[in-house]
Amino acid sequence: MKAVYITEHGGTEVLKYGDLPEPIIGPTDIKVRVKACSINRVDAFTRAGIKGTRLRLADPHILGGDVAGDVVEAGEAVTRLKAGDRVVVLPRVTCGQCQFCISADDELCTRPRQLGTTMNGGYAEYVGVPAVNAVKIPDTLAYDEASALPTVFVPVWNMLLRRARLQSWETVLVLSASSGVGSAAIQVAKNVLGATVIATTSTQEKALKARSLGADEVIVYTEEDIAEKSMAATDHRGVNVVVDHVGSDFWEMAMASMAPGGRYGICGVTTGYRADLHMGLLFVRSQTVFGVYMGRKEDFRQVVDSASKGLIRGVVDQTFPLADTADAHQALEDRNFFGKLVITVP
Ligand SMILES: [Zn+2]
Structure with missing residues (x-):
């Protein structure tokens, strides 16, 4: 062959x-x-x-x-x-x-x-x-x-539905909308869970595509401050969930964007795998940081089912x-x- x-x-x-x-x-x-x-x-x-x-x-x-x-x-x-x-x-x-x-x-x-x-x-x-x-x-x-579908949607499904339990009345920050994981996270958060989605990307052109996938707000991080914009978009409460698959480069800004009770999910570290965690703020704000690596076979079946129904693609x-x-x-x-x-x- x-x-x-x-x-x-x-x-x-x-x-x-x-x-x-x-x-x-x-x-x-x-x-x-x-x-x-x-x-x-x-x-x-x-x-x-x-x-x-x-x-x-x-x-x-x-x-x-x-x-x-x-x-x-x-x-x-x-x-x-x-x-x-x-x-x-x-x-x-x-x-x-x-x-x-x-x-x-x-x-x-x-x-x-x-x-x-x-x-x-x-x-x-x-x-x-x-x-x-x-x-x-x-x-x-x-x-x-x-x-x-598999490698980008399964960790996102696991992260948002099972681990973070993102709700329709909550806001999620999706880092790097243009990646496979980013474009998957926007769709699952919006079309499956009905949450408010803030996405980040590097250019205005990619921002338009992120909006067409369902992002309510897009932060062009080369021109705008992620934490400032996230706070402004959430009435200064912060986002409830962060989807991070990029690692070191955005950690500090994304952590600063998170509301009390926020859940910070990591499923990739493309830009680097070390981060400086302020443990004091973590416990005072009752926040969670967790990792997911892919998911269960049942997560995958649910992803394929949702794609078959046209909810995600x-x-x-x-x-x-x-x-x-x-x-x-x-x-x-x-x-x-x-x-x-x-x-x-x-
Ligand atoms: Zn086994």
């Missing part, structure tokens, strides 16, 4: 396009004919071998976790899916045997694996995945939009054919896009 793979870590030039054997599946797996695979930051980290993603690379490794496509083969123990089903795949593979998996809290699995990172992924014509990681999608949901900025995956990675590094970059497999 055609695939894009790496045999060494490095820049975009280590992405090779060529032929590899098709995956062989086990009894509880499905084989998926990949139609689209969206790109995430973790793909670039794994390509470069940084942030804990270094691999031995004894064999060629195929990147890519967020896959949508058609089931072409189901293992003999699979009852829920069959050849011909259109599916989207959750890339986090859990052991099914640890205490957390058994108690349905599989987001906390102690022996997780990750499609495209620690297992061969979706930059290929075919990928093998556990059947429990796939959810059916209707004909009305395009493959590229479906592939833009994967925001696709640009698609690239499989052979041009290196260009897609370059576009990711250049950071000049809104939403997701997606690889399509004709």
Whole structure:
């Protein structure tokens, strides 16, 4: 099969396009004919071998976790899916045997694996995945939009619905609206939960797109002060919830924007992972800081259900054919896009 793979870590030039054997599946797996695979930051980290993603690379490794496509083969123990089903795949593979998996809290699995990172992924014509990681999608949901769902919507769903319990009468601050996570958080907060959304972004052009997704207020942080504007927009009360996936650069301003009782969720640290926490203010203001890493399989099912009903959608900025995956990675590094970059497999 055609695939894009790496045999060494490095820049975009280590992405090779060529032929590899098709995956062989086990009894509880499905084989998926990949139609689209969206790109995430973790793909670039794994390509470069940084942030804990270094691999031995004894064999060629195929990147890519967020896959949508058609089931072409189901293992003999699979009852829920069959050849011909259109599916989207959750890339986090859990052991099914640890205490957390058994108690349905599989987001906390102690022996997780990750499609495209620690297992061969979706930059290929075919990928093998556990059947429990796939959810059916209707004909009305395009493959590229479906592939833009898993890695950005699942942590946001977990963070806003379960952990922060954002309410319709509350206000959420979404940092970096133009990213996949940002564009997901705006939609879930607005269209699913009915909350008031303040988003931040770097340019007026991106601000317009954030508004069209549902942001009530957009702060262009290159021109305006995030804390000042957040306070002004909330009658000087502050925001109730912060969605942070950017890390160090915005921590101080976002913390200063938060109301008493506020919940500060972190699901990424793109700009750096160290922060200076004022513990005194944290307890005097009864605030919470917490992290989420992806979510449960049930969160994913709910995300796909909401996308199937048209409440939320994967925001696709640009698609690239499989052979041009290196260009897609370059576009990711250049950071000049809104939403997701997606690889399509004709
Ligand atoms: Zn487990």
